[in-house]
Structures are given as structure tokens and as C-alpha cells.
Amino acid sequence: MSTTILGIESTAHTAGVGIITSEGTILSNQRSVYIPEEGEGIHPREAANHHSEELPKLFKKALDEANLSSKDISLVSYARGPGLGPCLRTGATAARAFAYSNDIPLLGVNHCVAHLEIGLLEGAKDPVLLYLSGANTQVIAYAAGRYRVFGETIDIGIGNGLDKFAREAGMGFPGGPKLEKIAEGDELIDLPYSVKGMDLAFSGLMTAAKQKLESGYSLGQLAYSVQETAFAMSCEVSERALAHTGKTELVLGGGVACNSRLREMAMTMASERGVKCFVPEKALCVDNGVMVAWLGHQMMNADYQITEEDNVVNQRYRTDMVEVTWR
Amino acid sequence: MKFRGAEAIVETVEWNGQIVVSKVRNKRGYRHPSLEKRLVVERLRSESRIMERLLSRGISVPALYSVNISDNSLLMEFIDGSTLEKALREKDFRNHLVKTAELLTMIHSCNVVHGDPTTSNFLVTDKIYVIDFGLSSISEDDEDRASDLRVFLESLDSHHSEINGRDIFLSAYTKWAKSKPVLEALKVLELRGRYNLMRG
Ligand SMILES: Nc1ncnc2c1ncn2[C@@H]1O[C@H](COP(=O)(O)OP(=O)(O)O)[C@@H](O)[C@H]1O
Numbered sequence: 001m002s003t004t005i006l007g008i009e010s011t012a013h014t015a016g017v018g019i020i021t022s023e024g025t026i027l028s029n030q031r032s033v034y035i036p037e038e039g040e041g042i043h044p045r046e047a048a049n050h051h052s053e054e055l056p057k058l059f060k061k062a063l064d065e066a067n068l069s070s071k072d073i074s075l076v077s078y079a080r081g082p083g084l085g086p087c088l089r090t091g092a093t094a095a096r097a098f099a100y101s102n103d104i105p106l107l108g109v110n111h112c113v114a115h116l117e118i119g120l121l122e123g124a125k126d127p128v129l130l131y132l133s134g135a136n137t138q139v140i141a142y143a144a145g146r147y148r149v150f151g152e153t154i155d156i157g158i159g160n161g162l163d164k165f166a167r168e169a170g171m172g173f174p175g176g177p178k179l180e181k182i183a184e185g186d187e188l189i190d191l192p193y194s195v196k197g198m199d200l201a202f203s204g205l206m207t208a209a210k211q212k213l214e215s216g217y218s219l220g221q222l223a224y225s226v227q228e229t230a231f232a233m234s235c236e237v238s239e240r241a242l243a244h245t246g247k248t249e250l251v252l253g254g255g256v257a258c259n260s261r262l263r264e265m266a267m268t269m270a271s272e273r274g275v276k277c278f279v280p281e282k283a284l285c286v287d288n289g290v291m292v293a294w295l296g297h298q299m300m301n302a303d304y305q306i307t308e309e310d311n312v313v314n315q316r317y318r319t320d321m322v323e324v325t326w327r
Numbered sequence: 328m329k330f331r332g333a334e335a336i337v338e339t340v341e342w343n344g345q346i347v348v349s350k351v352r353n354k355r356g357y358r359h360p361s362l363e364k365r366l367v368v369e370r371l372r373s374e375s376r377i378m379e380r381l382l383s384r385g386i387s388v389p390a391l392y393s394v395n396i397s398d399n400s401l402l403m404e405f406i407d408g409s410t411l412e413k414a415l416r417e418k419d420f421r422n423h424l425v426k427t428a429e430l431l432t433m434i435h436s437c438n439v440v441h442g443d444p445t446t447s448n449f450l451v452t453d454k455i456y457v458i459d460f461g462l463s464s465i466s467e468d469d470e471d472r473a474s475d476l477r478v479f480l481e482s483l484d485s486h487h488s489e490i491n492g493r494d495i496f497l498s499a500y501t502k503w504a505k506s507k508p509v510l511e512a513l514k515v516l517e518l519r520g521r522y523n524l525m526r527g
């Protein structure tokens with residue numbers, strides 16, 4: 001029997017409500033993004049306030065678009081971590097209120113795993129996920145019952161790094177897409193390229209880019225060079241993970257995976273290695289409720305037993321803490 | 328043997344009447360040409376320099392026969408063994424882990440950090456060889472050494488979660504007189520990395 005699942009995302013900037021069927025048909029994907037004041041980073045509490053105002057509207061919009069009433073929902077799934085405490089709690093509260101008032105089962109899931117699982121909906125079976133978002137930069141793959149982090153940033157997330165450089169160059173949030181727009185030319189300015197095994201680091205790169213900007217290099221050319229360097233590092237660590245695990249599929253996820261140059265580079269890398277590359281549509285790469293719903297469905301479909309702990313938010317809910325029982 | 332590794336094609340070839348290993352860094356189309364050039368030359372130079380340094384200190388590294396910048400290639404001794412990754416699936420795994428830890432302390436005491444000491448970068452015969460110095464550097468920084476430990480432990484954890492190799496490996500590493508600050512740096516690294524996913 002076909003069921004419909006509602007998912008709630010609120011781990012960082014994005015409040016999202018998505019509805020998907022048990023067959024994987026997306027019925028709605030509603031999102032609203034908190035934009036911090038000009039020139040500033042995220043304020044968790046302000047973001048949480050934004051989410052608590054927006055989530056009720058998003059519930060309504062999603063149900064309307066799906067042409068469903070709350071009674072038609074068979075599972076409420078929400079991202080219980082990792083993320084910013086106040087944002088997570090807001091999402092959890094909204095999820096609880098909706099689930100309890102409509103007598104629907106409630107399940108808290110891992111946000112990073114949701115990014116990976118939505119890639120499987122694209123047709124990948126056992127991929128390496130290159131997950132590039134604001135705070136998270138990881139290369140993840142399944143091994144021995146868990147999604148394991150094979151490599152990740154050892155300082156800042158790639159998205160936050162791009163945002164930071166953009167902010168210092170006087171551009172507003174989110175900086176990543178703005179840098180993509182102004183990137184120009186094809187001449188590379190040398191910047192630190194930092195890969196250690198399957199781990200990477202971005203803070204030296206962003207600092208050097210800022211210094212070059214101050215010393216008079218053109219912003220367009222620097223934006224281009226920052227992208228070329230940071231994305232090449234990301235592709236290289238994915239390549240290392242592919243070689244190391246012997247897997248033959250690559251999935252992109254996270255907000256930075258919307259970048260056209262990154263997509264292009266990842267696809268080139270994959271085809272040179274003879275690996276299949278799956279690139280979910282942009283609305284599924286960024287933080288969204290649909291992926292959260294889909295992961296909840298996968299788990300319940302495999303008879304996952306919900307425990308009390310599943311409904312406690314966890315700011316540091318690591319990818320490899322999740323026991324993968326559904327595959 | 329022909330092996331397509333993370334960044335190079337490694338194969339056995341005949342050279343002066345013997346079987347040797349050639350390692351060629353093939354071009355990455357996704358990388359900007361000037362970045363590509365920079366990385367390939369940097370890594371080839373550093374790989375050969377470091378192999379020579381370790382060889383001269385008597386550490387078990389394949390002998391280096393030739394380095395050719397024009398075609399990004401290295402020729403080295405063929406080590407007829409299996410990767411540690413395979414060897415750890417045998418019952419002798421404890422011994423392998425101890426020897427690998429000892430080898431890593433020897434590398435570190437030459438002020439070399441490997442940069443990518445995964446279980447695929449050690450070869451096991453009657454002794455253990457270390458290979459693949461593409462990401463290696465000269466450093467006596469405890470944090471860099473700790474990062475080597477972390478890469479190794481991560482690859483153990485992700486590939487060999489069925490054996491509990493961490494303690495065996497670390498206790499063998501601890502036998503090295505200079506290991507203490509490295510292990511402390513490892514603690515900090517692990518707290519900062521995997522365990523701290525959300526930072527502003
Ligand atoms: N000297 C050697 N003798 C035997 N096998 C080798 C030798 N060097 C490399 N190999 C094999 O080739 C693989 C890839 O080589 P490596 O130098 O690690 O390249 P990559 O940088 O692509 O990982 C190794 O994991 C090992 O199996």
C-alpha cells in the first residue's frame with residue numbers, strides 16, 4: 001500500500017517541509033531560508049526564530065500542494081542532528097506538535113544520512129557521497145553496517161569558507177552562489193591546496209584568498225581560483241575514497257553541490273575513473289524536508305523500532321553513529 | 328600487475344632485464360591545467376626525495392630506480408607481497424599491526440610524515456614496506472604526525488571494523504620515546520574532527 005511521509009528539516013539556515021510517497025514520488029518540497037544581516041554569519045537563535053515562524057506556513061503549503069490533509073500522512077520524520085541546537089529544537093517541536101495532534105508516528109533521523117539516501121533515489125546503489133554544505137564537508141560511504149566518514153574537513157566547512165571569503169569581499173549571504181556568478185577568466189591564481197589523505201582543509205585557502213584580494217588581485221579571478229582549488233580538493237578526496245573503497249558510484253549532495261563548476265568537475269572525475277555520477281536536482285541537494293522524509297520511510301520500511309532516543313535532538317549526531325538497518 | 332590507484336597508474340614493467348614497478352601520475356581532466364602541473368611536479372619531487380631519505384636511513388621502502396619529470400613517472404623495486412589491507416584479514420593481523428606501528432615511528436623519527444598512511448599503502452612480505460609518498464612531507468610537527476595516526480586509524484576503522492586494531496596499533500606506537508605529544512595531538516585532532524561536525 002502506498003503511504004505518504006512528511007519530513008521536516010531545520011538543522012541550519014533552512015526550514016523545510018517535504019512530502020514524498022513510499023514509491024519515491026515527491027509531492028511537495030517547501031523551503032524557506034534564513035538570511036543573516038548584511039555582513040554577518042548565522043545567529044542560531046535568530047535562525048531558530050525564523051524557522052518557528054516559517055514552519056507552520058510550510059506545513060500548510062506542502063499539504064496544499066500535495067493536495068492532502070494531515071490525516072493522510074503516515075509518518076513524520078525530522079532531522080534531529082547534526083546541527084545548531086536552537087534550530088534543531090525548533091524543528092523537533094514543530095514535528096512533535098504536528099505528529100501528536102494528528103496521531104502520527106514520529107521519527108528523528110540523521111541529516112547527513114538523509115543527504116546520502118536521497119541520492120539512492122536517483123538510482124545509485126552503493127555510492128560514495130561527496131557531501132559539501134555550509135558546515136559539513138565529508139566523503140561518506142557504506143561499510144560494515146554504517147555510513148562511514150572516509151574523509152572530511154579538518155577545519156571549516158567548504159560552504160562556510162566560501163561564505164566567509166565572500167563576506168570579506170563585501171558580498172552578502174549566501175556567498176557561494178555569488179562567488180560562482182562573479183568567477184571569471186581561466187587563469188589560476190596560486191592558492192594553498194590542502195589535502196591530507198582523504199581529509200581536507202579550507203581555512204588556509206580562504207585566508208590566502210583574502211590576502212590576495214587585499215593586495216590587489218581581481219575579485220573575479222580570485223573567485224574563479226578559489227572555486228577551482230577548493231573543488232579540485234573535494235574531487236580529489238572523493239577520488240581517493242572511490243579508489244580506497246572500490247566503489248563505482250558517486251553521489252553529490254549538500255548546498256555547494258548546486259555549483260555548476262563543481263558538478264562539471266565531479267562528472268569529469270567520475271567519467272575519467274569509469275564511475276557513475278549521480279547528481280540530484282538542486283532542490284534535493286540543498287537542505288530539504290523531502291530527503292528527511294525519504295530516510296524516515298527507508299528506516300520504517302525495514303521495520304525500524306523507534307526508541308525514545310530517536311526523538312532527542314543531537315547537535316553532534318555523527319554520520320557513523322547511525323546503525324544502518326535498512327539496507 | 329596493473330593497478331589504478333587514487334592518483335596514479337601503477338604497473339609492473341620490464342626494465343634492464345628485471346621486473347620493476349612504474350608509477351605514473353595520469354592527468355586529471357577536472358583540474359585546472361596549471362594546478363595539475365603544480366601538483367604533479369610537487370608530488371613527484373617530494374615522493375622521490377622522501378623515498379631517498381627513508382632508504383638512506385635503512386627504512387623498508389622500495390628501492391628507487393629512476394624519476395622522470397617529463398612523463399611524471401617513477402620506477403621502483405617491485406615488492407612481491409600483499410597490501411596490509413589484505414593481510415589484516417589473516418589471523419596474523421596483530422603482528423602486522425605492531426610492525427606497521429613500528430615502521431611509522433621509524434618514518435616519524437626521520438622527520439617524515441607520510442600524509443596518506445592507509446592500509447593500502449603498506450605492503451607485507453616477510454617484513455612490511457611502506458609506499459606511496461605522494462602526500463608526504465618533511466615535518467617534525469606533532470600535529471602532522473598525529474594526522475598520520477588518524478588517517479591510519481580511520482582506514483582501520485572503516486575497512487577492518489571487525490578487528491579492534493586501534494589499541495594494538497597505538498600501544499605499539501607508544502613504545503617510541505617521542506610518541507607522547509603525538510598521542511596528545513591525536514586526541515585533540517579527533518575531538519576537533521569527526522566528533523565536531525557543526526562549526527559556525
Ligand atoms: N613497489 C611496489 N611493489 C608492489 N606493488 C606496488 C608497489 N607500489 C605500488 N604497488 C601497488 O599499487 C598500488 C597503488 O600504488 P600507490 O603508490 O599507492 O599509488 P596511489 O597513489 O595511486 O595510491 C598499491 O596499493 C600497491 O598495491
Ligand SMILES: [Mg+2]
Pocket residue numbers: 332333447448459
Ligand atoms: Mg596508495
